[in-house]
Amino acid sequence: MLLCACAPSQDKKTSTIFHADETEISAEHYDLEELQQNGEIIAVTISGPDTYFEFRGQGFGLQYDLISDFAQKQGLRVRMEIAHDTLEMLSMLDRGEADIIALPIPEQAEHVLCAIQDSTQTAPKGWITRSNSTELAEALNKWFKPSIIQDIRDRQKKLLARAKRPTKHQPRPKMRDAAHGVISEYDDLLRRNAILCGWDWRLLAAQCYQESAFDPNAVSYVGAQGLMQLMPATASRLGAQDNVFDPSVNINAAARLIKELNDKFDDIKSTDERINFILASYNGGIGHVRDAMALTKKYGGNSARWEEVENYILKLSNATYYRDPVVKYGYLRGTETAGYVRSIRSHWQYYKSVTR
Numbered sequence: 001m002l003l004c005a006c007a008p009s010q011d012k013k014t015s016t017i018f019h020a021d022e023t024e025i026s027a028e029h030y031d032l033e034e035l036q037q038n039g040e041i042i043a044v045t046i047s048g049p050d051t052y053f054e055f056r057g058q059g060f061g062l063q064y065d066l067i068s069d070f071a072q073k074q075g076l077r078v079r080m081e082i083a084h085d086t087l088e089m090l091s092m093l094d095r096g097e098a099d100i101i102a103l104p105i106p107e108q109a110e111h112v113l114c115a116i117q118d119s120t121q122t123a124p125k126g127w128i129t130r131s132n133s134t135e136l137a138e139a140l141n142k143w144f145k146p147s148i149i150q151d152i153r154d155r156q157k158k159l160l161a162r163a164k165r166p167t168k169h170q171p172r173p174k175m176r177d178a179a180h181g182v183i184s185e186y187d188d189l190l191r192r193n194a195i196l197c198g199w200d201w202r203l204l205a206a207q208c209y210q211e212s213a214f215d216p217n218a219v220s221y222v223g224a225q226g227l228m229q230l231m232p233a234t235a236s237r238l239g240a241q242d243n244v245f246d247p248s249v250n251i252n253a254a255a256r257l258i259k260e261l262n263d264k265f266d267d268i269k270s271t272d273e274r275i276n277f278i279l280a281s282y283n284g285g286i287g288h289v290r291d292a293m294a295l296t297k298k299y300g301g302n303s304a305r306w307e308e309v310e311n312y313i314l315k316l317s318n319a320t321y322y323r324d325p326v327v328k329y330g331y332l333r334g335t336e337t338a339g340y341v342r343s344i345r346s347h348w349q350y351y352k353s354v355t356r
Helices: 032-038 062-074 086-094 134-143 146-163 187-197 201-212 232-237 247-264 271-284 286-298 306-315 334-354
Strands: 018-020 040-046 053-055 058-060 077-083 128-130
Touching: 032 040, 032 062, 032 134, 040 062, 040 086, 058 062, 062 077, 062 134, 062 146, 077 086, 086 128, 128 134, 187 201, 187 247, 201 247, 201 271, 201 334, 232 247, 247 271, 271 286, 271 306, 271 334, 286 306, 306 334
Parallel strands: 018 128, 040 077
Antiparallel strands: 053 058
């Protein structure tokens, strides 16, 4: 679904943007000037691989990229909210919980006041603002050009191409000196920081190998950095942003992040089980893991047992499940997160077999 470029009309003002019916407006008015004063625009959409999803704290999807492009040009931050259907999005807009619906909606949708039909489309579609946000609608219409969509799709293809490059990992994890049980040149750092997060140092080494193959200058296709592939926002929160490629800083920040995740999963009583949940959260985000736990519980499973929760991690790429009412964080590429946990567990077992 695309944001439409609209053809002129004799009866209506040409607009790419729909407006919610004025009779529905009950919340405080926020137009573009107020948004710029606050520095943030709140967009609501429906989660999906082609609309919006979050991975490692970074947003992806066409609708996210579009609203981010507009917001950047207006000097605004974007806060994304997820709804399960059109009615919920419209209700959030009416209550002032969102400033814009970042999803094309047919003109026939309930509460829509007006839209201009694009002559190239079978039905008029467009984003929705509140009817009293005239400055915001005008700015959106001035900003939008069909070429923006193609530019975004071209960038997405480049990212996907990088994501799908075959990894050059060896069949067994890399060892610096297998004869003497040396995993990497960072073993001492890994030992010290493993104490901080309460892990076997070889588990931390297995995760480091999975993340970067012990390359301190590694940068992933989503922008993760360094040995433990910290996302920029995470590195900033942990005070590591200025030296994120320094092995000691990067590993220490990752260990503190693991400790935070460990504390957040204190409801998982088994230490060994908790490792799986921590690893999955490090990769896919704690919100997605909690969603999978909620689905497991809903369908009668044990939400503290990874083998059962993993099944719903995988199902979070299926709209039937990522749009379930108990799911708050939407779509996840579950195969990547499930595979991440399995690979690290396998590497860990190997490292334990060849080191002390």
